[in-house]
Amino acid sequence: MVINMDHQLMIAFALCTLAGLSTGFGSLIAFFTDRTNTKMLSLGLGFSAGVMIYVSMMDLLPQARHQLVLGGEGVLADWMVLGGFLGGMLLIASIDKFVPEPVNPHELQLVGDLAGPAEEKGQEGLKRVGLFTALAIANHNFPEGMATFVSALQDPSIGVAIALAVAIHNIPEGMAVALLVFYATGSRKKAFLHSFLSGMAEPVGAVAGYLLLLPYLNYITFGIVFAVIAGIMVYISLDELLPAARKFGEHHLSIYGVIGGMMIMAVSLILL
Template sequence: MPENVLFALALTLMAGLATGIGSFLAFFTSTTNTKFLSVSLGFSAGVMIYISMIEIYVKAQESLVSALGNVGGQWSTAGGFFGGMLLIAAIDRLIPKQGNPHELKRVEDMSAVNRSREEPDLLKMGTFTALAIAIHNFPEGIATFASALEDPTLGIAIAVAIAIHNIPEGIAVSVPIYFATGSKRKAFKLSFLSGLSEPLGAIIAFLFLMPFLNDVTFGVMFAGVAGIMVFISLDELLPAAKRYDETHLPIYGLIAGMAVMAVSLLLFI
């Protein structure tokens, strides 16, 4: 297997397993550092939005224009971009509300008050959340893998951004599962497994997309990746950042993420 493929798979695995970090934090800290988490989620959104619009979309457009001509390439890029948004939006709609990973949890949610809730309901909520995150992580895995395959620097940036956003999702799985079962091991295991769908997405991409990779398929896939990244940033990361802190911290994090990404890309010109 080529080294760049192994590197892309390793990055995707790292990003996916960040849900385990969220689970670990839920068990070994007494409170959530909401300010830090808010800035981190804003930073992650800034990285994703900037890199999607400045780098990934442009690469997709160049690839499609070279294969289909100016008009066909431009239309195909826009179609792929909004197609990626529609895909992730459709996945979001199919997930039951109680299991939606957008309903983020804090470590403080593991309080005595929550123990009064029915254990079967908590177990169901945690299981649905784990399933929802697994479904969400699948296209994210494809996005990370495809980006790392084309440009390792790009792949690292996306993997780090996705890893940051997977941490609170790990908390969202662990909190209800722990209270339903009383087992930290079970809660951590389910949280950990929900992140494995990300490298699974990368493996599927490698097995089924790599043989057909040309300028057109690469361009459409990259445009779709850009759409997925922007949708996740606007629909998930920024709202979550605001829920953790209602001041300007999420926006400061967003700007910092964009600035860091801009500088890192300029350094490799």
């Protein structure tokens, strides 16, 4: 497969970096607002889920099968797509399984909870919380960065869609990370720094994807990776984004966001 590497790599790395920066933006929202705007958050989470689900089902999975057929896997293509899809779900589920809920950045918190220094929260186990937070940051953002990078490398339009969805869901994640680190240190500066660095795990994942996968990129590799990415994004949407939106008591707004995300994604894929 011939790829214009200079142009494609610049786009892929730029998208990963922009998606990662939204995590730091989330921490700024946490520090400069008095409370979480639950309506906008529910709408945004629903929108992100709609984009992820639509792209996965209507573009990534068909693309995965198409790539595998081009690679000569006509008979096994459907089974390989199914295996990759389920494998992606198991991968992200395993990551969540080994990250304790109190320090899991996907367990969203309200900005109103970000109150009081660490002394008011108690000192017991705070260093351990900080350690687990760093682990959670790396575990959750690394595969997202790799997924965005590989998708953009094959098709920039798909990469833009995935980067947008990841960026939206990284904002509340950044708020959660900032909250956890603030509990552990009592320092808003350190909380912002850790949140910002958690976002930078996205381009680190892109670099890893470049180093690990680039020598092996072909039709079959792209097909399997697309199926895995689809599984990861559907799992994130169903397990994290939609339940989080419902948690804030704005169920209908989250559904409107899902519909809006799907509609915008459908139109953009047709036009692009």
